[in-house]
Amino acid sequence: MSTQAISKATLIDWLGDKAELAVLDIRTAEEVGYASPLFATNLPAARLDAEIDRFIPRRVVRTVLVDDGKGAAKVAAERLAGKGWQKLFYLEGGIPAWIESGVESLPTFDIPGVPFVTKVRDEKGTPVVTASELKALRDKGEDVIVLDSRTVPEYSREHVPDAVSVPGAELLLRFKDLVPSADTKVLVSCAGLPRAILGAQTLIDAGVPNFVAYLDDGTKGWTNAGLTLETGKTRAYGDASEAAKAFAAERVEALSRDDSLLFIDRATAETWAKDESRTTYYLDVRTPEEFAESHLPGTISSEGGQLLGVAYRTIAVRGSRVILVDDLLGVRARTVAHWLRRRGYEIGILLHDFTAAELGAVA
The missing domain is CATH 3.40.250.10 (Rhodanese-like domain)
Known part of the structure; x- marks a missing residue:
């Protein structure tokens, strides 16, 4: 599939609609700093091919690559299109074009922290x-x-x-x-x-x-x-x-007394993760050490504290569902859900007994 350039005006329209949308700032982490002006996920071009599937689980999601205005996004989009990505776009002029008249009145991908x-x-x-x-x-x-x-x-x-x-x-x-x-x-x-x-x-x-x-x-x-x-x-x-x-x-x-949290079982979580019509993030919010010791297949280690304030660093598809995986106590998942729901995320919580003998360590 060929790729297509989009204008700043088009991206503004897309940031305002309700359909799933991914925006990746592919500049280096040093160039981006704390956050992209778009508050989009930073995935540097050097890591793009190896890690994009983690950040965008479905290759049919409308995806916009944004660069420093020197053409890297177009090259990357054409390369990824050859690997099966179906709705790839790149922003004309990159970040310089996006910010040239100031950013105060512009929409952002995520709510800035x-x-x-x-x-x-x-x-x-x-x-x-x-x-x-x-x-x-x-x-x-x-x-x-x-x-x-x-x-x-x-x-x-x-x-x-x-x-x-x-x-x-x-x-x-x-x-x-x-x-x-x-x-x-x-x-x-x-x-x-x-x-x-x-x-x-x-x-x-x-x-x-x-x-x-x-x-x-x-x-x-x-x-x-x-x-x-x-x-x-x-x-x-x-x-x-x-x-x-x-x-x-x-x-x-x-x-979480007033949070109306949705608790789901493992079968439901796996059904959501396989849903071809909707993007679902399957995130383990325990510590990285706990995740390394044992975790559910298909889950991604996503330390809960990071999701609280900088969710866009992990959740690259706006409009997606998010499954938060925790141990049976569920304190961390419920804490994260308490704040993410206030930011408009659709959350399901899966509590699992990681001490069960039948699970074992999953690499």
């Missing part, structure tokens, strides 16, 4: 503590803990000194082990705002008894205050105790 979470913050009144205020609390000997809600590798690169690494979807599950006292002040941090705000508000909505706030601008706010970050995997969550699991199970009920 910062506007979404700041709306949550403003509606909920999420408490905030600045880096200077945190330092003052510590200097006075206050009982305060910082929970870093990013991935462990991000945390290991640099973090607020003495912070504990607890990726966002793990916060409720690990909370009681890390914060045994209701008197401890809890601050949730990330590199900026999105995951910290959602992490803090998750704990607040779940009704933990502690004072909870987010650390304003996270690691960026810390350095802007003239303070030095710490490196290495200095403090991280461990296996959840039975007491922590019981606490999380109780609190997640409060968090």
Whole structure:
């Protein structure tokens, strides 16, 4: 099949319709930075052929490749068309053409993380503590803990000194082990705002008894205050105790009380995944280590904390269904679903006993 160029106006129209649509920014990660101006999935051209099936499970999905305006998208689209991709398009002029008149009035593929979470913050009144205020609390000997809600590798690169690494979807599950006292002040941090705000508000909505706030601008706010970050995997969550699991199970009920969550069985999940008329993402939201030990066939490791604030990095097809796979406790899946449903995603939750002997390790 031949490929076709589309104009900026056409892409704007497509971003406004209801049909399935995938948009891939194929520039390098360094060029894209934190997010594409389109808030589309970044899949660099060098990895495109090897990984596109993971991001776009069905080759009939309308797919737009976007580049730096120098022709890489056209070349890639023609190459993929020869491999069976049926509805490939590329944006004329790439990102330079998209942003040339500014981006303020333009639609985006996904809801940008910062506007979404700041709306949550403003509606909920999420408490905030600045880096200077945190330092003052510590200097006075206050009982305060910082929970870093990013991935462990991000945390290991640099973090607020003495912070504990607890990726966002793990916060409720690990909370009681890390914060045994209701008197401890809890601050949730990330590199900026999105995951910290959602992490803090998750704990607040779940009704933990502690004072909870987010650390304003996270690691960026810390350095802007003239303070030095710490490196290495200095403090991280461990296996959840039975007491922590019981606490999380109780609190997640409060968090998701009004969520109308859809729980499905494995047969339904596999039927959805094989549906030729609809794209379905089959995502395991447990830790990467748990996934490596055992997982269901066909699932993709997609750490829940990342889905909370940057879903577009994994879910490249707008209008798709999303299956969240978790253990029988389901705390992480329910936490992720709590926020993704508010962003318009259609969610099914599959809880599975990963300790069952018949499963074994699946590579």
